[in-house]
Amino acid sequence: MTVLLLVLAVCATLLAGVVLAAVLDRALPELAGTMTRQRIETEAPDRMNRDLAPAFYLALAAEGLSVVPFAPGLALIDSPVGVVIWGACEALTIIVVFLHGWSPNAPFPLIGAYRYAAIGLPVMLPSMFVLIAAALPAESLSLVAIVDSQREIWNVLRQPLGLPLFLVVALALTLRGPMDYADAADIAGGTSAEDSGAGRTLWQVARLAMLVSVSAVAATVFLGGPLGPVLPGPVWLWLKTAVLMAVLIWLGNRVARTTPSRMLTILWVVLLPLSFADLIISGVLAL
Amino acid sequence: MIRDTLAARAPAAVFAAIGPGRQADAERLFARRDMRRASTPRDASVLLVAGDIPAEASEALARVHDQIPPPRATVQWQGEDPDRIAARVAEALKDLRGTGTGEADRLPDEPPNEWKGIGPHGQGGKGMMGGTPYGRPMAMTGPDIRDGLQLDRYTARIGPFAPMLPPGLTLEVTLQGDVICDVSIDSPPFAQPADADAPDLCLARVLRLLGLDRAADRVLGGKRPGALWVRGAIPRGLGRIDGTDIRGRVAAWRKGEAAPLGPFDLPQLLTGAEWSEAMLILASLPPSALIRAARATEAA
Structure with missing residues (x-):
């Protein structure tokens, strides 16, 4: 019974979150607009991966959300290694975006795909370090335990570097604004350059679903997830997730995107050492 | 419904x-x-x-x-x-x-070239690489312009209506990954009157490439861009002509001033740049200066 409710909660959160994200991003009419058009096929595409890439992206968003506790001690997949499961979702996102750029058999999508793979690796490393830092006070890789460890003080205050670094990761995972190296303007929309009709809509919906998922994980790891006074747990989680979604959409629309080679330098030289510092400070504090 | x-x-x-x-x-x-x-x-x-x-x-x-x-x-x-x-x-x-009907295709759905049965696999080129089967250019290995190793080179013609290029400009680029190792101008940009050089239009072009569509719309509406890290996102020294780089030109446009440019060699400016850098350079050149440079290259 509880499992059924949790499955329902995950699906409802994804669905409502996608609609909310589309409204916040003023993209809802546009999504409906692309739906009404035909899908054009490129020459000799990789049809299987073309169809599977958006489906996998959606599935990864759902999988990420499934390890998030909706109430203290209550997650659909209450895994002792929830952080690792989420880490796998992050890493597989790179592969899914690459396949999306690979499948149309066209130059601009392929450039976007390779760019994203190059950016993806140094983005994943800080992500793992800040998540492990958040797991240290909990002495567990379970997201349920990480929520419990924040009863006194949220991780956003205990580890102030964690959330800002994780937001950079979130922008990269959702192909948004300053970290959107896969679908950038200088390569005519990159991996999406050849998408048309329903396939285009599906990819955009999957991007928004990943936004919901990554925001929920950030809310859980850094903002205490379902913890909060008066209101029930799920409501707190939804509120915090919605706030983070709004922050990410705002950042995506307001912060400039630099060139890929410069971003690579910034990632390796600035953000990676910062995430190291976050891990070391959290480790010393947790001793 | x-x-x-x-x-x-x-x-x-x-x-x-x-x-x-x-x-x-x-x-x-x-x-x-x-x-x-x-x-x-x-x-x-x-x-x-x-x-x-x-x-x-x-x-x-x-x-x-x-x-x-x-x-x-x-x-x-x-x-x-x-x-x-x-x-x-x-x-x-x-x-x-x-x-729900709309217009039919204008061109017949057929390959631009015939099959040319050259090479051991019939596709032209050498071995399993290169050639232009059915008019589709394929990548062929060549020396890497950065370290001299052998790396795939892909040649393609882009323009004249590609949205990241100025209207009319057609470039034939040879890419290794997204590094431009060779570029030639197939056709120069279409002539534009001086109104295309307006500071707000020039600034908006750069902002769109930086992923700031809404900021670009605000600039064209006469407002401030309202965007973060615009200056910092542009690599220092990129697209330097007459001592001013893209950062300098963008700073002038933000103050509402024109950024006049002397003559420059367009292919030389783009060769060796990564694709995204090259597009930033092109967007940071006022149309009149770009048209002059492209025509000079064509004449030469």
Whole structure:
């Protein structure tokens, strides 16, 4: 019974979150607009991966959300290694975006795909370090335990570097604004350059679903997830997730995107050492 | 039902083929709330043809037309008021939703070249690589311009309606990954009057490449860009001409000043740059300076 409710909660959160994200991003009419058009096929595409890439992206968003506790001690997949499961979702996102750029058999999508793979690796490393830092006070890789460890003080205050670094990761995972190296303007929309009709809509919906998922994980790891006074747990989680979604959409629309080679330098030289510092400070504090 | 109501409220997704003299008007048109410039024909349902497209670009125009997913419509813009054009685009979209047929292909669906049975696998080139089977250029190994190792080179012609390039400019680029190792100008940009050099238009072009579409719209509406890290996102020293780099030109445009440029060698400026850097360089050149440079290269 509880499992059924949790499955329902995950699906409802994804669905409502996608609609909310589309409204916040003023993209809802546009999504409906692309739906009404035909899908054009490129020459000799990789049809299987073309169809599977958006489906996998959606599935990864759902999988990420499934390890998030909706109430203290209550997650659909209450895994002792929830952080690792989420880490796998992050890493597989790179592969899914690459396949999306690979499948149309066209130059601009392929450039976007390779760019994203190059950016993806140094983005994943800080992500793992800040998540492990958040797991240290909990002495567990379970997201349920990480929520419990924040009863006194949220991780956003205990580890102030964690959330800002994780937001950079979130922008990269959702192909948004300053970290959107896969679908950038200088390569005519990159991996999406050849998408048309329903396939285009599906990819955009999957991007928004990943936004919901990554925001929920950030809310859980850094903002205490379902913890909060008066209101029930799920409501707190939804509120915090919605706030983070709004922050990410705002950042995506307001912060400039630099060139890929410069971003690579910034990632390796600035953000990676910062995430190291976050891990070391959290480790010393947790001793 | 809900889908159709929502779709009717969507800003019109338009792919713009901009002809001589129409760049400034077209770019200002897309700062409107009810118009959206599609970054690829696949994302559009209306082809907006602004001005008279020269005969040598008509085949490219037909190809762009056929890349728009059906149902599709074409709207010609010969200098009417922007409100009238927006209304005509909206009307064309309404017709498409009503009838759902739209225009047929303009070009026959066949390969640009015949099969040329050269080489051991019949595709031209050497071994399993290179050649142009059915007119499709394939990558071939060549020396890497950075370290001299052997790396795949891919040659493609991009333009004259590619949205990241100035209208009319067609480049033949040889890429290794996204590094430009060779570039030549197939056709220079279409001539544009001085209004295309307006500081707000120049700034908006750079902002769009930096992923700041809404900031670009705000600039064209006479407001401040309201964006973070614009200066910092542009690599220092990139696109340096006469001692000013892109950062310097953007700073001048933000103050509402023009950024005049002396003569420069366009292919030399782009060779060795990564694709995204090259596009930033092109967007940071006022159209008049770019047209002069491209014509000088062609004449030489």
